Amino acid sequence: MKLLETRGLSRYFGGLKAVDKVDMVIEEGAIVGLIGPNGAGKTTLFNTITGLYAPTEGDVIFRETESLVGLRPSQVTSRGLARTFQNIRLFAEMTALENVMVGAHCRTRAGVIGAVFRTRAQREEERALVRRARELLDFVGLGRHADTWAKNLPYGDQRRLEIARALATDPALLLLDEPAAGMNPQETAALMDLIRRIRDSGRTVLLIEHHMKLVMGICEKVVVLDHGVKIAEGPPAEIQRNPKVIGAYLGQEASA
């Protein structure tokens, strides 16, 4: 099944075509890489898919039928898309556990009445939520740091916490924006393993990454953007040999 499809998706900032008529298909259960030189429009594409920006043109289709265009980011998330951010955006002065619990916001119901009267439903929901959040922290390997403030975690752990928080929204599609940025080789290897485990738990992953070893190692398909335009798409081995891609990364002369 096509989990997500963009049809002629464009986002312009004045005269700048940050994303220009991108057609992209993400099959359910895949790990797809989105690469391209700096300023190619990768993050803008993420922001347009997740509702942070309204597209100038085009459509985003989720599960082959539903259009995501016009939905607010929170609504997109509740449909089953979750993301992390390139520049880490954790809730700095909340504990790791609380960060993950916030992620489950749209999957929980308790309101003012429940909070004030601590109704049975609210207490059970809260208990289940804490259990689930701890599981997720264990899953990404942060179980020991549940009560540490997010801002006090080391950089690599912050990235993993962002992934746990996104997973708490129970997404069908997880969008990772440069998850390996600033990680050392060991951490990157662990991250690759983590992304595989996420996929094996039944989720689809779309990731932006500059770390080629990671992209080529785990992605089944790679989409290449340059100046907002999709210039290539295919299995990693093919992309590595694609002259257009080499040209985009190394300059035109190299491919000529």
Next chain:
Amino acid sequence: MAAIVRRALDTPAVRPWALGLWFGLLSLPLMITSDPGYQDPYGYHGAHRALYVFATVVVVAYLWQVDQAIWPRLSPAGRKRVGIAALVLTVLTVLALRDVFGQALHGTLAGVGGEGLVYLLAGVFLVYALRGLTPDTTADGGAGPGVWQRHRRWLAPVGLVVLLVAPIFMNRYTADVAVQVGIYITLALGLNIVVGLAGLLDLGYVAFYAVGAYTYGLLSQGLGIPFWYALPLGGVLAAIFGVLLGIPVLRLRGDYLAIVTLGFGEIIRIVLNNWDEVTNGPNGILGIPKPKLPFEFVIPGVPEWLDPAGELVIGGVLRTPHGLYYVILAIVLFTVFVVNRLNNSRIGRAWIALREDEVAAEAMGIDTTKTKLLAFGLGATWAGFAGTFFAAKQSFISPESFTFFESVIILSMVVLGGMGSIPGVMLGAAALVVLPEITREFALYRTLIFGLAMVAMMVLRPQGFVGSARRAVELRGGDEPPAVKDEAATDQSLYEAQRR
């Protein structure tokens, strides 16, 4: 040149003198031109009194340096011992001032430095007691369990009994101050939801206070609605106004939000001032009935120390500050209960997430519109309650009670106490009501002392009384991620803190 000055200021031996000079010069105009002790309080009174300011600041700054040199080296057990000693000293000082040990001691104490000074001393003891007995956050920065959390089972009932019995030891004046404290605790806890938790800087909070007050004022005058029905009504109406204010400012952040809310607060006041037919304009509303209980017991023959009239009246119309004390106590307990539960719930977490990073909160599926409106509504509710009670207590309300300055004071309580922390905000409210009262005998200087205390507090302990480092990004400015070492810095010396 600048480098030399900077080096000099960083030298522990120079700094107190420089500070003294600075504050002395700052207060010079006030010191020269006014002296409440003179027949004619305004005019030239000589510059010598600026020297007192200079000397006081130098002494305080030196003491502060000693504190900073010793405190960080104390072991946790040592700090606890200091805390307990300070607590005992606080209680003893207050009791002495209340004549418990006889007039003679009180006279001596008052003779040494005036009653206000002794109260200040008690305040200093109290600060040390709190510092010693409330543990800082745990080593890895996680929220520590805290004294309250660990001893809640016996602290809560004991505290309740103390609060219930306390009025016996109060005269009319102190009971009235206690009632004021209660009103401001309610207000500050409400504003804390908006500013401390949701991170929305609201400078017009007093508007909801006014809504509550005028709800009861007008309903009691027009329809004769009793206080107990007006109380929930005032809360609900204030909540509605809170949501109404929330709608247009949903998209605003930081400075812009502050300006619009400020405007909203002023609009309400100006409407109240000019809509003569309904609100009676600047003349206000007179003769608002006090709360009345449906029962009345008279216990005759009580000892004189309990009640000078020899009989204890329970119930009926609550005319005395003592009666009103119990009403506001109930309101405060209710507020604390609800706000605490909201704080530790899915909604509370959504508010904090919103404050920490609105974009991320939205991306995590939090409906920011709904969450913000909830914060504005549930924050305003408490101002509505406090306003209704205020109208009943004063029997008279006019727009003059609901000025911008009032909003600033309430905001100061939240900031001073520690944004987001319930005990902190309560402490902040109590401090900002009690401090001006105990410095009353300093007359004109009390605003000066008040201001100095605020400046000192914000420089030395920016996260407020209670060490919850959960501060809003709002007052730190911008969307910058919070500095990582925020918390640790407070225990460093003043100089290092400055250098960061």
